[in-house]
Amino acid sequence: MEPTPRLLLLDSASLYFRAFFGVPDRRSPADVPINAVTGFLDMIATLVDREKPTDLVCCWDNDWRPAFRVEAIPSYKTHRLTEGSDVQEESPENLTPQVPIIRDVLAAIGLTRLGVDGYEADDVIGTLVQTHLGRMPVDVVTGDRDLFQLVDDAQDVRVLYTAKGGVREPDIIDQSFLQAKYGVATGAGYADMAALRGDTSDGLPGVPGVGEKTAAQLIARYGDLAGLRAAIDNRDPEIKGARRAKLEAASAYLDVAPRVVNVVRDMQLPADLVTSLPKQIADPERLDELVEEFGIGGSVGRVTKALSIA
Numbered sequence: 552m553e554p555t556p557r558l559l560l561l562d563s564a565s566l567y568f569r570a571f572f573g574v575p576d577r578r579s580p581a582d583v584p585i586n587a588v589t590g591f592l593d594m595i596a597t598l599v600d601r602e603k604p605t606d607l608v609c610c611w612d613n614d615w616r617p618a619f620r621v622e623a624i625p626s627y628k629t630h631r632l633t634e635g636s637d638v639q640e641e642s643p644e645n646l647t648p649q650v651p652i653i654r655d656v657l658a659a660i661g662l663t664r665l666g667v668d669g670y671e672a673d674d675v676i677g678t679l680v681q682t683h684l685g686r687m688p689v690d691v692v693t694g695d696r697d698l699f700q701l702v703d704d705a706q707d708v709r710v711l712y713t714a715k716g717g718v719r720e721p722d723i724i725d726q727s728f729l730q731a732k733y734g735v736a737t738g739a740g741y742a743d744m745a746a747l748r749g750d751t752s753d754g755l756p757g758v759p760g761v762g763e764k765t766a767a768q769l770i771a772r773y774g775d776l777a778g779l780r781a782a783i784d785n786r787d788p789e790i791k792g793a794r795r796a797k798l799e800a801a802s803a804y805l806d807v808a809p810r811v812v813n814v815v816r817d818m819q820l821p822a823d824l825v826t827s828l829p830k831q832i833a834d835p836e837r838l839d840e841l842v843e844e845f846g847i848g849g850s851v852g853r854v855t856k857a858l859s860i861a
Contacts, residue, residue: 558683558826559604560676562693563664564612567591567653569694569713571646579845584645588652592850594718595662598692598711599828599857606687606826609657610675611666615640618669623807626754656841660854661833663826667818673697677814679826680708692718697753699724700742700814708738734767743776746808755811758801760793780805831860 570590577586599607616628633639657664665675673695680689680701688707691698694714701708702724710724722728726737735741747766749757761769772789773779783790783798790798798805832838832855842848855861 554603554605556606556687557602557604558606558608558679558687558689559598559602560679560689560691561595561598561607561609562672562676562691562695562698563591563609563653564615564672565694566594566692566713566718567650568646569717570594571643571649573717576645579847581844583652583845584649585652585845585847587646587649588656588845589847589850591653592656592847592854596850596853596857597718599854602690604690605828607662607828608675608679608826609662609664610672610679611664612672613666613668614670617671617674620811623810624755624804626756627811629754652841652845656838656847656851659832659834659838659841660851660858661829661831661860662854663824665821665824667820670815670818674815674818677701677816678818678820681816682820684708692721697745697750697812698814699729700738700745700812702726702729702738702741733763735770739775740770742809742812743770743779746776746805746812747779753811755808756804758797758804760797761801765794776805776809828858829860 567587567590570593571587574586574590576584577589579585598604620627628640631641633641654664665679666672667675676691676698680691683689684703684706688709690709690711691701692711692713694712696712696714698710699712702710704726711718711721712724713721715722729735729738729741733741733744735744744763744766746755747758747761747769748763749755758766769779770776773782779798783795838851842851852861
C-alpha cells in the first residue's frame with residue numbers, strides 16, 4: 552500500500568539556529584563545534600518518524616536580506632547586520648562553521664536542500680507550497696511567525712510552529728488557531744495584519760500607534776489591507792480622528808510593506824527538483840567520511856533509520 556503523499560518543508564536556518572542555542576556544546580574529535588549539526592539532524596529524524604512525509608525539502612536562505620525587500624524598506628533586518636557590513640548577517644562564532652557541515656551531510660544522505668539566489672527560504676517555501684496546492688498536504692516547519700500567512704485549511708497547508716515546544720511539541724497553526732490567537736481568519740489576513748502591526752525583529756516599522764489587536768480588528772472589518780485602504784480613501788466615517796491621521800500618514804509605508812511581508816510564491820524552481828525522500832543513501836562513502844571526521848554517527852543513524860535507508 553502506497554503511503555499517503557505529504558510534503559514537509561523545513562525552514563532550515565530557523566531550525567539549526569534553534570538547535571545551536573538549545574543543544575549543549577558538542578565537539579568533533581578535532582574540536583569543531585557540532586551541536587547545531589546533531590541537533591538539526593535529530594530534528595529531521597523526529598519529524599520524519601512522526602509525520603511520515605513522502606516528500607521533504609530543507610529550504611535555504613541563499614539571500615537572507617534580498618535586494619527587492621531592502622529597496623522597499625531599507626530598515627529591513629538592518630539590526631542583524633554584522634558591524635561594518637551591509638551584507639553579512641550576524642551569526643554566533645561557533646555556529647558559522649557548522650552550516651557547511653549540515654549542507655554536506657544533507658547532500659550525502661540524499662535529502663533535498665533548496666535555496667534560490669536573491670531569495671530567502673521563506674520565498675522557497677512559499678513557492679513550493681503554491682506548486683503543491685491540490686497535489687498533497689503540506690506542513691511548514693518553522694519558528695518564524697511570518698510563515699503563518701501560508702496557512703490554508705481548504706488546501707491542507709499548516710505550519711508546525713517550533714518557537715515554544717520545538718519539533719517534538721510544535722504548535723499546529725491552522726485557521727482556527729489564527730482566529731483564536733490573532734483575530735484573523737486566514738493566512739492572507741495574518742499577512743495584512745502583520746504589515747499594519749510591523750515586526751521589530753525584521754526591522755519592519757508598521758503603522759505607528761497601530762498594534763496587533765487594532766490591526767486585526769481593521770482587517771476583520773474591511774476584509775484585507777486593500778479594503779482598509781479603500782475605506783480610508785473613501786472617507787469611511789468609522790475611521791476618524793487620530794487613527795485616520797496615523798493611517799493616512801503611513802500611506803507610503805503601506806504602499807511597499809506587502810512587498811516585504813508577503814512571501815514570493817512564483818519564483819523559478821529548478822527543472823530537475825526532486826522532493827521525494829531518498830530510497831537509498833546518496834553517497835555512502837562521503838557520509839562515512841563525515842561521520843568519522845565529526846563524530847556524528849548517532850544523529851546520522853537516527854535520520855537514516857527514520858528514512859528506512861540505514
